[in-house]
Amino acid sequence: MSPTARPLRLATTDAGFEQRFAERLHWSAETDAGVEQAVEKIIADVRARGDAAVLEYTNRFDKLGATSMGALELGQGQLKAAFDGLPAAQRDALEAAARRIRSYHEAQKKAGGESWSYRDEDGTLLGQKVTPLDRVGTYVPGGKAAYPSSLLMNVIPAHVAGVSEIIMVVPHPGAQNALLLAAGYVGGVHRAFTIGGAQAVAALAYGTATVPRVDKITGPGNAYVASAKRRVFGQVGIDMIAGPSEILVLADGTTPPDWVAMDLFSQAEHDELAQSILLCPDAAYIDRVQAEIDRLLPELPRKDIIAKSMNGRGALIHTRTMEEACAISNRIAPEHLEIASRKPEYWEPLLKHAGAIFLGAFTSESLGDYCAGPNHVLPTSSTARFSSPLGVYDFQKRSSLIEVSEAGAQKLGAIAAELAYGEGLQAHARAAEMRMKKR
Incomplete structure (x- = not known):
């Protein structure tokens, strides 16, 4: 029997709207005590025993029989062989996405990533010197799913910023994914290791005889990886601690409802805890979107995950006006914000808080995930109120100049x-x- 997806239906005119709305948004970032204890032990062990501990945990968790750390390093030849072995269409898509991502981040660097100075009336020089980090580590998930697109989004801005050495770590299952290794080749990874989990984060943070110590660690991971990044912050920089993926669609009723339904699915399919919300002043249009949800869900391979996400955290909210929808969006501060409207430029000035804003019916969030150009590593869980997408500026530091x-x-x-x-x-x-x- 096919699962059904029935997102919570709300209206801002409902008497209990505020409470039910708050309950639907709530997501606990509290970490499991068992995870924290395990991560603390692994980090301390890697810091004390270096390569020996990394090798031991990698063999245990990834069920390998590697006898040396050398066996866990992926050479440039392996990355290039993975790229050469891909179908032509995948090679072309990787290279096209990489070109667009690089072009966007080069423009970002020109806009605000250069050194500057001036002299005041006394001849005193004041300014800012911008320099890249020396070495960066990128964690690439490789368990339930592997994301070559995330690898490009993490590595290319670091290259554009001028980082001298980029280290990739990926759990063993991900290292068997040819598209992921090919993305490492196209993105320009300098060294790659098939290690994952908290032990990989600890190795990057403190360094071992084999794995170089880095200045910053970026990239998503599971609860163990997130906990490890949190613990090593201060020894190294980190990008962010990301929560479940989110999409918010502001619709005026002019976009085909099946497009909106599929856009809601595009985040729900990531994870049972992902959140998909529609805000719209047209109740009849919301009914049409729900009908498309019912029609389209059985077609999708990840329908069970989508249904759990939509039923547990999804919402279809009827607002009084589009202005009210924009105000609610600012309260949510979503990771991905789509303006499904004929005149998105009318509503965009009202929106203050979002990781990325997708303007107009033809701008699906999935294009931003893969190849539009802007970075898809975005703040989640309302942190867009005070933080920004990953960018060139995350791989640079600024020194004040005073003469x-x-x-x-x-x-x-x-x-x-x-x-x-x-x-x-x-x-x-x-x-x-x-x-x-x-x-």
């Missing part, structure tokens, strides 16, 4: 000394005063 002229030292020294004495820091004050001309 004070003799004339500038006279004016700035007096200000600094006054404040320093007020804070009780006499050495600060005197260091400034020594550079001032005696009066």
